[in-house]
Amino acid sequence: MRAILASSILSLSLFSTACVAIQPDGESGDWSLNREQLLSDLSVLAADDMEGRAVGTDGNARARAYIIDRLEAMGVEPVGDSYEHGFSFEMPRTRDKVDGTNILARIEGVSDSARTMVVSAHFDHEGMRGEQIWNGADDNASGVASVLAVAEMFMAEPPEHDVIFAFVDAEENGLQGARAFVAAPPIPVENITFNLNMDMVAMSTDRILWAVGTYHYPYLTPIVEDVASRATVSMPMGYDEPTEEPGGDWTNLTDSGAFHAAGIPFIYLGVDFHPHYHQPTDTYENMTLDFFQDASEAIADFARQSDAQLDMIGEASGR
Numbered sequence: 543m544r545a546i547l548a549s550s551i552l553s554l555s556l557f558s559t560a561c562v563a564i565q566p567d568g569e570s571g572d573w574s575l576n577r578e579q580l581l582s583d584l585s586v587l588a589a590d591d592m593e594g595r596a597v598g599t600d601g602n603a604r605a606r607a608y609i610i611d612r613l614e615a616m617g618v619e620p621v622g623d624s625y626e627h628g629f630s631f632e633m634p635r636t637r638d639k640v641d642g643t644n645i646l647a648r649i650e651g652v653s654d655s656a657r658t659m660v661v662s663a664h665f666d667h668e669g670m671r672g673e674q675i676w677n678g679a680d681d682n683a684s685g686v687a688s689v690l691a692v693a694e695m696f697m698a699e700p701p702e703h704d705v706i707f708a709f710v711d712a713e714e715n716g717l718q719g720a721r722a723f724v725a726a727p728p729i730p731v732e733n734i735t736f737n738l739n740m741d742m743v744a745m746s747t748d749r750i751l752w753a754v755g756t757y758h759y760p761y762l763t764p765i766v767e768d769v770a771s772r773a774t775v776s777m778p779m780g781y782d783e784p785t786e787e788p789g790g791d792w793t794n795l796t797d798s799g800a801f802h803a804a805g806i807p808f809i810y811l812g813v814d815f816h817p818h819y820h821q822p823t824d825t826y827e828n829m830t831l832d833f834f835q836d837a838s839e840a841i842a843d844f845a846r847q848s849d850a851q852l853d854m855i856g857e858a859s860g861r
């Protein structure tokens with residue numbers, strides 16, 4: 543299957559670029575978001591032949607192969623000898639052992655700083671219910687596609703600090719891939735200075751991309767405000783304060799919660815709950831694609847700004 547996917551990637555990579563990303567100085571750089579490639583990544587990962595990408599399934603393995611082939615085509619190096627980093631966990635109800643696989647890649651920074659940013663998104667979803675495929679276009683093929691775009695940006699314009707790209711597995715089973723990463727990180731955990739996590743970034747009729755995390759780490763607020771001032775989507779802050787309201791605090795609802803539990807500052811970018819969330823209607827055809835492309839521009843800008851401010855983040859957090 544890897545060979546088949548590799549040939550598809552070569553054809554996908556020929557799409558033209560469209561919209562220029564904003565650089566930290568407010569001027570256009572050499573990199574621009576390949577909007578058609580972004581949509582192609584979303585479409586492929588949310589396609590029926592991925593069978594919903596549930597952990598431990600053939601569809602999940604096909605999704606991994608696609609992501610790895612995209613990284614290889616970009617020239618992004620693996621972390622260690624392989625992109626694939628396995629882990630195991632028990633299903634809460636059945637106590638069955640399940641094997642998951644994270645995909646880890648790295649782009650080295652141009653400085654000699656040991657501080658590292660982890661850019662993450664989970665690639666698994668709910669899989670199949672009988673014959674019904676739960677495609678998981680927004681949750682979270684969209685986050686994976688946006689992280690691949692960030693990797694393309696940093697390959698074109700190298701970051702100041704090392705960046706690890708973590709495509710984690712088994713998020714839908716209790717953040718298992720992210721927990722495994724934090725429990726046994728590929729670098730000293732004290733060097734992990736910041737986590738930028740994307741989960742559900744393609745479906746918003748109101749064109750709102752929430753920035754979650756500034757309640758816990760208020761020194762990140764200026765970065766959010768700076769990026770929001772240029773973004774063509776709305777980027778409010780919130781959904782991170784303790785509350786008894788169901789669904790009112792997203793702090794531990796996605797993979798950034800595992801980083802937060804380890805004291806690693808984070809920002810989680812994602813849309814609000816919508817009718818397609820955890821439904822079989824979470825398909826490519828039901829996404830708000832113009833918003834997704836614009837949100838991915840803002841995500842790339844956020845990654846660039848976070849890299850530029852990583853020493854500030856480290857000093858503020860003591861990391």
